[in-house]
Amino acid sequence: MKKELEQLRDDFLGALESAGDSLGLEELRVEYLGRKGKLANVMKKLPDLAEDMRKEAGQFGNEIKKVLETAFLEAQHTVNQFEERTRRDAEWIDITMPGIAPLMGSLHLVTQAIDEISTILHQLGFVRSRTPEVDWDWYAFESLNMPKDHAARDEWETFFIQDPKADKVLEGKKGKVVLTPHTSNSQVRELEKGQLPIRMFNINKCYRRQSDVSHVPMFHQFEGLLIDKNVTITELKGVFDFFVKNFFGAERKVRLRPHHFRFTEPSFELDISCDICGGSGKLESGACRLCKEGWLELGGAGMVHPNVIKAGGLDPEVYSGFAFGWGVERTLMMRSGMNIADMRIIYRNDLRFLKQF
Ligand code: FA5
Numbered sequence: 001m002k003k004e005l006e007q008l009r010d011d012f013l014g015a016l017e018s019a020g021d022s023l024g025l026e027e028l029r030v031e032y033l034g035r036k037g038k039l040a041n042v043m044k045k046l047p048d049l050a051e052d053m054r055k056e057a058g059q060f061g062n063e064i065k066k067v068l069e070t071a072f073l074e075a076q077h078t079v080n081q082f083e084e085r086t087r088r089d090a091e092w093i094d095i096t097m098p099g100i101a102p103l104m105g106s107l108h109l110v111t112q113a114i115d116e117i118s119t120i121l122h123q124l125g126f127v128r129s130r131t132p133e134v135d136w137d138w139y140a141f142e143s144l145n146m147p148k149d150h151a152a153r154d155e156w157e158t159f160f161i162q163d164p165k166a167d168k169v170l171e172g173k174k175g176k177v178v179l180t181p182h183t184s185n186s187q188v189r190e191l192e193k194g195q196l197p198i199r200m201f202n203i204n205k206c207y208r209r210q211s212d213v214s215h216v217p218m219f220h221q222f223e224g225l226l227i228d229k230n231v232t233i234t235e236l237k238g239v240f241d242f243f244v245k246n247f248f249g250a251e252r253k254v255r256l257r258p259h260h261f262r263f264t265e266p267s268f269e270l271d272i273s274c275d276i277c278g279g280s281g282k283l284e285s286g287a288c289r290l291c292k293e294g295w296l297e298l299g300g301a302g303m304v305h306p307n308v309i310k311a312g313g314l315d316p317e318v319y320s321g322f323a324f325g326w327g328v329e330r331t332l333m334m335r336s337g338m339n340i341a342d343m344r345i346i347y348r349n350d351l352r353f354l355k356q357f
Pocket of ligand 1: 181182183184208210211214215216217218219220221223261264267297298299300301302323324325326327328329330331
């Protein structure tokens with residue numbers, strides 16, 4: 001039995017050397033030291049030995065067991081250390097390698113334009129006011145000298161809000177509810193506050209049933225309103241000159257063209273020489289699709305109509321003023337070098353386009 005135990009020890013120590021990894025080690029432990037393993041099998045023979053030999057063989061068996069267990073623990077320690085080092089090596093980071101730059105977000109180009117427009121108007125002493133973008137017909141049309149069913153309203157191609165409880169447009173004391181088709185709903189809302197003089201601007205979303213190279217269904221306008229005693233067109237012209245010089249540069253050509261709005265008298269539209277065709281109306285490929293004639297309309301303006309001043313609760317004999325409303329997207333598109341020939345691209349959420357700004 002002694003020889004058998006010595007052989008078993010030698011076999012085990014030899015096998016430990018080539019166990020490889022912790023799995024191999026565990027298999028060896030079960031094979032030799034497990035409850036039904038090789039050592040247990042040899043020790044099972046103890047009761048068959050003569051009594052005088054049994055004690056000595058038992059002691060020897062225990063010594064061999066201790067040798068095997070100690071050798072096993074040492075091998076296990078070595079293998080664990082090796083495996084831990086290998087794992088750490090695999091996770092090693094070269095801190096001298098250039099990093100991956102995190103993606104930087106930026107403000108949408110329309111938001112950037114709104115900020116710039118606001119800065120210029122602030123410099124002129126205008127203060128930003130907020131008006132609802134879902135509003136009553138009264139503020140969007142009727143108080144602006146456009147009675148119900150007046151043909152002038154058609155130009156605004158308006159979206160109405162449906163009453164969720166009935167098959168009709170939502171309606172209240174101030175008329176139907178609309179998605180504001182222009183920012184001019186701010187005019188009477190501001191007059192009603194009765195804090196004079198008024199020098200406010202309002203930038204908001206507007207909605208119309210329109211979509212082509214120079215129109216989108218949701219766009220932005222900035223509206224200016226100045227009401228005081230003895231206001232003249234000269235001051236309106238001064239505001240436009242200052243704005244154009246600051247936003248587009250001193251060299252850019254603009255023109256005021258007589259127009260008709262129900263809420264201003266006299267009324268104008270302001271055009272700018274088109275930046276896409278350089279003001280010629282022509283491109284190599286044919287006519288400029290954006291402006292068609294070298295000029296692009298940016299917005300409307302005029303002296304506030306006496307009926308509007310009255311609707312706001314003031315006396316038009318005492319107070320007068322001017323108002324203007326420009327499209328933010330068109331203003332932005334016409335900035336030198338922007339090269340945006342189709343307004344719809346601004347809202348396509350194409351990152352290849354948006355990342356440029
Ligand atoms: C108006 O909306 C008037 N409320 C402007 C005004 C204000 C006149 C105060 C007098 C006094 P108009 O419909 O022309 O006017 O629109 C003004 C500008 O908004 C246009 O010149 C254009 O720049 C922009 N705009 C109008 N519709 C769209 C659209 N669907 N998409 C993008 N921009 C638009």
